[in-house]
Amino acid sequence: MSGFSSDPGFAERRARARIELDAIDPAKGAAPDASDPLRRGWFEAVYALAENDAARVPWANLSPHPLTRSFVDLQIRGLEGLCALDVGCGLGDNAECFSAAGADVTAFDLVEEAVQWAKRRFPDSKVAYSAEDLFKVPPEWREKFDLVHECYTLQALAPELLPKALAALASLLAPDGKLLVIARARDEDAPASGPPWPLPPSIFAEAERHGLRRIVIEDIAATAEVPIRHWRALLRRSDAA
Numbered sequence: 001m002s003g004f005s006s007d008p009g010f011a012e013r014r015a016r017a018r019i020e021l022d023a024i025d026p027a028k029g030a031a032p033d034a035s036d037p038l039r040r041g042w043f044e045a046v047y048a049l050a051e052n053d054a055a056r057v058p059w060a061n062l063s064p065h066p067l068t069r070s071f072v073d074l075q076i077r078g079l080e081g082l083c084a085l086d087v088g089c090g091l092g093d094n095a096e097c098f099s100a101a102g103a104d105v106t107a108f109d110l111v112e113e114a115v116q117w118a119k120r121r122f123p124d125s126k127v128a129y130s131a132e133d134l135f136k137v138p139p140e141w142r143e144k145f146d147l148v149h150e151c152y153t154l155q156a157l158a159p160e161l162l163p164k165a166l167a168a169l170a171s172l173l174a175p176d177g178k179l180l181v182i183a184r185a186r187d188e189d190a191p192a193s194g195p196p197w198p199l200p201p202s203i204f205a206e207a208e209r210h211g212l213r214r215i216v217i218e219d220i221a222a223t224a225e226v227p228i229r230h231w232r233a234l235l236r237r238s239d240a241a
């Protein structure tokens, strides 16, 4: 799944970064930091410590996620003119993928440095990048988007935040809007020793409680390209006809 085949030191730098970042992640320790429930301090540290080396950002592959890209490729009617939002955009590859397919894309991340880095990578981008918190989005974004995409952000949140996160995602959808979720999957009763916390199937019942009805939920087994079981779920506002 890596876009770094031409960088021989990539795997080693990433492995080293993972060890360093796990060591400073309060959620990996015995006592999570109650003063920072969003783990903002850790996400900021990830991007700051990377010093512009994407190998040191554990989720960055410098290419769209394969399940995002294939979703975009499968849209027979294309995405031309669609008002789209990428949540927790990281270094911007997924947002750029939607933009290249013709969508009018807004993308945000909790971390200012992630946003600045995405802008440096894509200086001619049409994507409107900004630093925002999913739990405090600008009021003008409410009910605005035809398509909201999240890849690996829900699974990066402490599980107790998920109901609030789903409510926040639902509030961003236009009346006919859809939410695309790409996340690691686990069985309901499987232990989830995150972060990241793979999502159990009950996440979709929870989503429905927040006004997000399933259109299609794919339970995708590990492949060579994506070597871990994933969900790719397309949900829509349940008040839509």
Ligand SMILES: C[S@@+](CC[C@H](N)C(=O)[O-])C[C@H]1O[C@@H](n2cnc3c(N)ncnc32)[C@H](O)[C@@H]1O
Binding pocket: 038, 043, 059, 060, 061, 065, 087, 088, 089, 090, 091, 094, 108, 109, 110, 111, 114, 132, 133, 134, 135, 150, 151, 152, 153, 156
């Ligand atoms: C696991 S990374 C995934 C990044 C990107 N979606 C990707 O697939 O490469 C999760 C991202 O969500 C961001 N994030 C975490 N909490 C957030 C929040 N409350 N609001 C917005 N972004 C958040 C993090 O800073 C991080 O960049």
